[in-house]
Amino acid sequence: MKKLFNNIYSWIDERVQISDLVKFMSKKYVPIHSHSIWYYFGGVSLFFFIIQVVTGILLTFYYKGSSEQAYESIKFIMSKVEFGWLIRSIHAWSANLFIFTIFIHMFSVFFERTYRKPRELTWVTGVLLFFLSLSFGFSGYLLPWNELAYFATKVGTDIVGVVPIIGEPLKLLLRGSEDVTGATLSRFFAFHVMLLPLIFSLILFIHLLLVQIQGMSEPVEEKVKGNMPFFPNFFLRDLILWLLVLNILAVLAVFFPSELGLKANPLAPAPAGIKPEWYFMFMFQSLKFLPSKILFIDGELLGILLFGSAGVLWLLVPFWDRKTARGQKNRLINYIGIFAIIFIIVMTILGWVL
Numbered sequence: 132m133k134k135l136f137n138n139i140y141s142w143i144d145e146r147v148q149i150s151d152l153v154k155f156m157s158k159k160y161v162p163i164h165s166h167s168i169w170y171y172f173g174g175v176s177l178f179f180f181i182i183q184v185v186t187g188i189l190l191t192f193y194y195k196g197s198s199e200q201a202y203e204s205i206k207f208i209m210s211k212v213e214f215g216w217l218i219r220s221i222h223a224w225s226a227n228l229f230i231f232t233i234f235i236h237m238f239s240v241f242f243e244r245t246y247r248k249p250r251e252l253t254w255v256t257g258v259l260l261f262f263l264s265l266s267f268g269f270s271g272y273l274l275p276w277n278e279l280a281y282f283a284t285k286v287g288t289d290i291v292g293v294v295p296i297i298g299e300p301l302k303l304l305l306r307g308s309e310d311v312t313g314a315t316l317s318r319f320f321a322f323h324v325m326l327l328p329l330i331f332s333l334i335l336f337i338h339l340l341l342v343q344i345q346g347m348s349e350p351v352e353e354k355v356k357g358n359m360p361f362f363p364n365f366f367l368r369d370l371i372l373w374l375l376v377l378n379i380l381a382v383l384a385v386f387f388p389s390e391l392g393l394k395a396n397p398l399a400p401a402p403a404g405i406k407p408e409w410y411f412m413f414m415f416q417s418l419k420f421l422p423s424k425i426l427f428i429d430g431e432l433l434g435i436l437l438f439g440s441a442g443v444l445w446l447l448v449p450f451w452d453r454k455t456a457r458g459q460k461n462r463l464i465n466y467i468g469i470f471a472i473i474f475i476i477v478m479t480i481l482g483w484v485l
C-alpha cells in the first residue's frame with residue numbers, strides 16, 4: 132500500500148513538482164506569542180466558506196429559483212430528499228457561523244494592527260470579503276421565498292432606495308421590478324450562486340496569496356517567543372480546530388433544524404415583528420432610533436450616509452492610521468474598535484428585545 136502511494140506520489144511529483152510546494156510550506160513559520168490564538172480565525176472562516184460551497188451546490192440540485200416553485204422545492208428538499216433537511220440546516224447554520232467568525236477574524240486583525248505595511252492590501256481585500264459575505268447572507272435569505280424572507284427583503288431594499296440619485300436605480304437593479312417579485316428572486320438566485328461566488332473566490336485567492344507571500348505578521352508590542360513551522364505543525368492544529376467547529380455545526384444543524392414558515396404572499400399585509408438577519412440588526416435598529424427629521428435632513432438618510440462613510444473609513448484603515456504606519460502607539464485604534472464592538476452588541480440586543 133505504502134509502495135503504491137509512493138509510486139503515485141513520484142508519478143505526480145515528476146510532472147507537477149508538488150515536493151517544491153511541500154518544501155515551500157515547511158519553510159513558512161508562524162510566530163508564537165500570547166496572541167497567537169487569533170491566527171486561527173482566518174482558517175476557520177475559510178472552513179465555513181468551503182462548507183457553504185459544498186452544501187450550496189448540493190442544494191442547487193433540487194432548488195428552483197422561481198417564485199412559483201422556490202418554496203415548494205425547499206419543501207421537497209426538506210421532506211423527500213434523503214438528508215435534504217440536514218444539508219439545508221447545515222447551510223443556514225454555517226452561514227451564521229461563517230459571518231460570526233469573520234467578525235472575530237476582522238476585529239482581531241484590527242486590534243493587532245496587522246494591516247500595517249506591508250499588509251495594507253490584505254486588509255482591503257479582507258474588508259471586501261466581509262461586504263461580499265453580508266451580500267451572500269442577504270441574497271440567500273430571500274431564496275426560500277417565505278413570508279419572513281419576502282418582507283425582510285422588501286424592507287432591506289427600501290432602505291437602499293432612500294439614498295439620493297443612486298438609490299432608486301440601485302433598488303431597481305436589485306429588485307428587477309418596482310416591487311419585490313419573482314424577478315427579484317431570479318436575480319438574487321443568480322447573485323447568490325453565480326456572481327457572488329465568482330467575485331468572492333477571486334478576491335479570496337488574492338487574500339490568501341498575500342498571506343502566503345508575506346507570511347504571518349508579528350505583534351507590535353510583544354516579543355515573539357519562537358516560531359512554529361506552518362506545515363505540518365500549524366496546519367495540523369488548524370485541522371483539529373476545524374474538526375471541533377464541525378462538531379458544533381453538526382449539533383446545531385441536527386438539534387435546531389432550519390424551519391420554512393409560510394409561503395410569501397405579496398398581497399398579504401406585512402406580519403408584525405419582521406426582523407433582518409442578526410448581522411444586519413445593529414444597522415436596522417440604529418435607523419429605527421433616528422427621528423424622521425434631523426434639522427433639515429431626513430433621519431434615515433443621515434443614518435445611511437453615516438454607515439456608508441463608516442464603511443469607507445473601515446476599508447481605508449491602513450491609509451489613515453499614520454501613527455501605526457510610523458511605528459508609534461495609536462490608542463485611538465483601540466477606542467474605535469471597542470466602541471464599534473459595544474455599539475454592535477448593544478444595538479443587536481435592543482433590536483431583539485424591543
Ligand code: HEM
Nearest residue numbers: 170172173174176177237240253254257258260261347348
Ligand atoms: C471569508 C473571509 C476571510 C477568509 C476566508 C480569510 C482568510 C484568512 C487566512 C486563512 C489568513 C491567515 C491566518 C490568519 O491570520 O487568520 C488571513 C489573514 C489575514 N486576514 Fe483574512 N480572511 C477573511 C476575511 C478577512 C477580513 C474581513 C479581514 C479584515 C478586514 C481580513 C484581514 C486579514 C489580514 C490583515 C490578515 C493577515 C494576518 C497576519 O498576517 O497576522 N481577512 N485571512
Ligand code: HEM
Nearest residue numbers: 183184187188190191194223226267268271272274275328
Ligand atoms: C457557491 C456557494 C453557494 C451556493 C451554491 C449556495 C446556494 C444556496 C441555495 C440553492 C439556497 C436555497 C436553499 C435554502 O434556502 O435552503 C441557499 C440559501 C442560503 N444561503 Fe447559500 N449558497 C452558497 C454560499 C453561501 C454563503 C457563502 C452564504 C453566507 C452567508 C450563504 C448563505 C445562505 C443563506 C443564509 C440561505 C438561506 C437559508 C435558509 O433557507 O434559511 N450561502 N444557498
